[in-house]
Amino acid sequence: MAFARLPLTMTGVTLTLYVVSNLGHGYGAAGVVGAASTLGTALGAPLVGRNIDRYGLRPVVAACGTTSTVFWFAVPHLSYPVLVACALPAGVLTVPAGSLARQILAALVPPEQRRAAYSLDTILVEATFMIGPAAGIAAITSLSATVALSGIGLIFGITALLTYLLNPPIRNEDEQAPAGTGRPPxxxxxxxxxxxxxxxxxxxxxxxxxxxxxxxxxxxxxxxxxxxxxxxxxxxxxxxxxxxxxxxxxxxxxxxxxxxxxxxxxxxxxxxxxxxxxxxxxxxxxxxxxxxxxxxxxxxxxxxxxxxxxxxxxxxxxxxxxxxxxxxxxxxxxxxxxxxxxxxxxxxxxxxxxxxxxxxxxxxxxxxxxxxxxxxxxxxx
Structure with missing residues (x-):
């Protein structure tokens, strides 16, 4: 899940540099794209989490992973207006690496040890923020926008596939709802x-x-x-x-x-x-x-x-x-x-x-x- 978070830390700087350097727009225009993506993620996170609760991990990860991979492979070939239009729905269906990792830890770790587990998870988040933006800047400046942005899509796809194959639990055995039990209002x-x-x-x-x-x-x-x-x-x-x-x-x-x-x-x-x-x-x-x-x-x-x-x-x-x-x-x-x-x-x-x-x-x-x-x-x- 730490690896799955890595592309999320790369998206902001790479999108900004792509809009400014490759599409020839200003930083304000780049901020519009970033804001649309952030807003989409904020709106989509509870909805994606609700669907994980209802349908399980695999179908949601498959849908989000496919969407994220396709979007980032397509970004180098989109005009600015199309990119803005696609950023919000793509943000809604971003792979929920952060919330999913925390949900999995809650299922795998006893309550009395969760502080240590969540602290370790947060430490790994800090590590990805030390690596991801620098890697994104290096890729888009030394290689090309197409390679860098497609690389982000590839990482999204690989981590989604690995998560799908591993299929870690989102609830432990004691937390499985009895048959016929509805969702709490x-x-x-x-x-x-x-x-x-x-x-x-x-x-x-x-x-x-x-x-x-x-x-x-x-x-x-x-x-x-x-x-x-x-x-x-x-x-x-x-x-x-x-x-x-x-x-x-x-x-x-x-x-x-x-x-x-x-x-x-x-x-x-x-x-x-x-x-x-x-x-x-x-x-x-x-x-x-x-x-x-x-x-x-x-x-x-x-x-x-x-x-x-x-x-x-x-x-x-x-x-x-x-x-x-x-x-x-x-x-x-x-x-x-x-x-x-x-x-x-x-x-x-x-x-x-x-x-x-x-x-x-x-x-x-x-x-x-x-x-x-x-x-x-x-x-x-």
Missing amino acids: LRTWLSGPLAATLLVAAGALFCLIGTEVATLAALRSHGDVSWTGLVIVVMCAASIVGGIAHGAVRRAPPQSVLMLLLAVLVIPVGLADRPWWLLMLALIPTNLLCAPTIAATTETVSSLAPPAVRGEAMGLQDASTRLGLAAGSPVVGFAIDHSSPAWGFAAAGFGGLLLAAIGLLWTRRRTPAAPALAAGVRAHR
Whole structure:
């Protein structure tokens, strides 16, 4: 599943470079294509997860894998208007590598060991983000757009085929629904605590993407763009270290506490935005909490959602993080354009805190039905 995530990390930079360099459009036009693809993925993730719950892994992976492979092989031969039109439906049917991996882990790993498993999964995500964008840029600049984009399609196809052949379980034996048992209604499990968890997840990704945008802007404004790669590698390494620690401890802080620390620690980073090495050091504390916050989100979602709807719940988690990513970049970019990169870090932190606060207030207003439902389902089985 880590390999299956690799093409997802390559798509953004390769599409941008293809639209700008090969199709001759601006970065705004490239952003339209990226936004359409992101929106499609956000809309499609819950629907794809729901179909996995209903029909099983194989038919959904076959449909999504075929669509993704065909789309990326076709991209080098599409005009810009056709590419924009195809990006959203292709995003809807993207292979759900992230949510599928988390669903499989929930089936294979006992509840008391899931923190370690989800932390390891998040660490592998960080590793793919260290490899994927660089590999995509190298391929499209040193080879050709056709080879690079078709290569992404080939990886999508291979990983979908391997997943189809392996057919890993999406539920364990204890979670198989009795014959005649219907699907729990949405209102019985999409409760206040789960909705709050999803909002906090959106806030975390808003904060993370905003931090990246502010970091790039700060390095560019001070003429240190050449150090961007090293700074990003250190940020990813700090996240990996945090993920290892989170997975190793017997008890860890809840998602809300981790999110609060993540956002609070990024707010003052702008005070140390020069020279580049001081900025890099200032970013380490907040990035130590990146992987733990994401892993804690997954652990919370898996505990609140009944097994029968786990795919849809994991899809909602994907959708919330995508929406956080989609909102964070323009909001923080707007703050930077009208002030300075230093204020971009503050905007990232305060924006994440705002979304998290809405989620926590929502928890206080709603009855926590999902834990009771999940406990009742387990007791019945």
